[in-house]
Amino acid sequence: MSKTTVAVLFGGRSTEHEVSIMSAMNVISSIPPEKYYVLPIYITRDGRWLLYEGAAENIRGASLEKIGVNCIVSPDLSHGGLLRIVGGKARPVGADVVFPVLHGKNGEDGTVQGLCELAGIPVVGCGALSSAVSMDKAFTNLIAKASGIAHTPYVVAHRNEMGDTAGILRRTRKLGYPCFVKPANAGSSVGVSKAGGKRELIAALEKAFEHDRKAIIEKAVAGRELECAVLGGDEPSASPVGEVISAAEFYDYDAKYHNDESRAIVPADIPEDKAEEIRAAALAVFAAVDGSGMARADFFLEEGTGRVLFNEINTIPGFTAVSLYPALWREAGITREELCDRLIGIALERGRRD
Ligand SMILES: Nc1ncnc2c1ncn2[C@@H]1O[C@H](COP(=O)(O)OP(=O)(O)O)[C@@H](O)[C@H]1O
Ligand SMILES: [Mg+2]
Structure with missing residues (x-):
């Protein structure tokens, strides 16, 4: 039986880039080698995709930016999915399935899932809609x-409401203090704060809005x-x-x-x-x-x-x-x-x- 080729995506343009690397090292070493051939693909913080073609275990501790060749997933079905680009030429790699080990934005949010769905490559985990939601x-x-x-009761606030903080305080009064403030789209607690009063709530919103234009404010449990x-x-x-x-x-x-x-x-x-x-x-x-x-x-x-x-x-x-x-x-x-x-x-x- 020929092996199934699994492209493992990790890193990514997300505040959880580092966590993703830690997760991916464990996933890569846990994919049974007798059944699967692993293609690690490191996505840099600035969004370049680098495909590593050596033995998968060698990427542990490697300088990730320096290894790998450029690759893309083409949404054009006739291109054959995952392509490696060398000397300006794109060639299909033949990935049978993509395993996104990406946390947070630009990876866990349906974007990568949608791209793979367009490219006709099955994706491990939730699809575009359920990932986004x-x-x-x-x-x-x-x-x-x-x-x-x-x-727990919550209120949604948008960055453009910060011109009217009195309005936000009015809408959130029913939640009481302490409350939790979080970017709507983030993870690993990035941008999450506990606010004990009005001033802390506004400061917490400012912090959350560094990560997203939308935040949720929740009654603390x-x-x-x-x-x-x-x-x-x-x-x-x-x-x-x-x-x-x-x-x-x-x-x-x-x-x-x-x-x-x-x-x-x-x-x-x-x-x-x-x-x-x-x-x-x-x-x-x-x-x-x-x-x-x-x-x-x-x-x-x-x-x-x-x-x-x-x-x-x-x-x-x-x-x-x-x-x-x-x-x-x-x-x-x-x-x-x-x-x-x-x-x-x-x-x-x-x-x-x-
Ligand atoms: N409503 C809440 N009441 C009490 N603690 C909360 C509440 N919301 C979040 N937290 C605390 O903040 C942490 C991070 O919040 P969470 O909603 O899990 O966001 P993330 O996606 O970043 O993990 C939680 O693990 C918990 O410790
Ligand atoms: Mg959490």
Whole structure:
């Protein structure tokens, strides 16, 4: 049987560029070599695509900018998908499937998925629509609400409203303090702040608007942070539930990736009926956004009330050493190799069918 060629995209024009590199190194080393041939493609911060053709394991620790040849995915179906460009000539590489290990904008948001769909290359994970909807927290919340999935109260604000901060303060009064302010489209807590009063709220909005023209302001939830992984095609399954415990006041970028005192507990020490409720909610959110392949859905378990509140869904969850997506499936008895194999299989199957 000939091997399937998997183009793994990583890096990217996103604030989560570094996280993507960490995730991709784990994905690349987990794709079973007896079945697949891996083509790592590094996307630089300024958006150049560099295809690396040597042994995949050699890119670990390599100076990524210096390796690789230019490549593109052509939306023109007659071009043959992924093309390498050498000496001004473009030649098809024959990628059977693309595995985007890109977090955040320009990768997890449907842009790359749409490009691959035009090029006729199956993509691992969610398609263009569900990726876009899941990336934008304002849209995700709307869809979750329409599907009866509980979420903390929130308000959407746009950058051009900053001329009328009194108006924003009026609209957000019902949320009270503290509240959380986040760019609608970002990830890894980049641009997220907790605001304890009016002045902090305006400063937090200014910070969020550095990353996006749209922000969401949410009532703060006091409680535990629980996460559930989803995997599958038409009949997805939900993993055991995990808990993240932040070393900082909230789970900000440093607490996620640089603070050894942040911890993940798998499985979370919660009653079985709550775990079941969270698994059902994760599948409901996945279905609501029309998800496919994979996602990690994040929730709060509210202190006092015991309510499960949806926070966000990540369609390209982290695969770093501290990431929960692979750890939750490991708990369910699925190794990282099996996980990658299944994800690629689901994408190929969907490519044949849709
Ligand atoms: N409404 C909220 N109440 C309490 N904590 C929150 C709230 N929203 C976000 N947080 C904290 O901020 C972190 C990052 O916010 P999140 O919505 O998950 O954005 P990101 O996409 O950047 O991960 C969460 O993991 C949590 O610690
Ligand atoms: Mg999050």
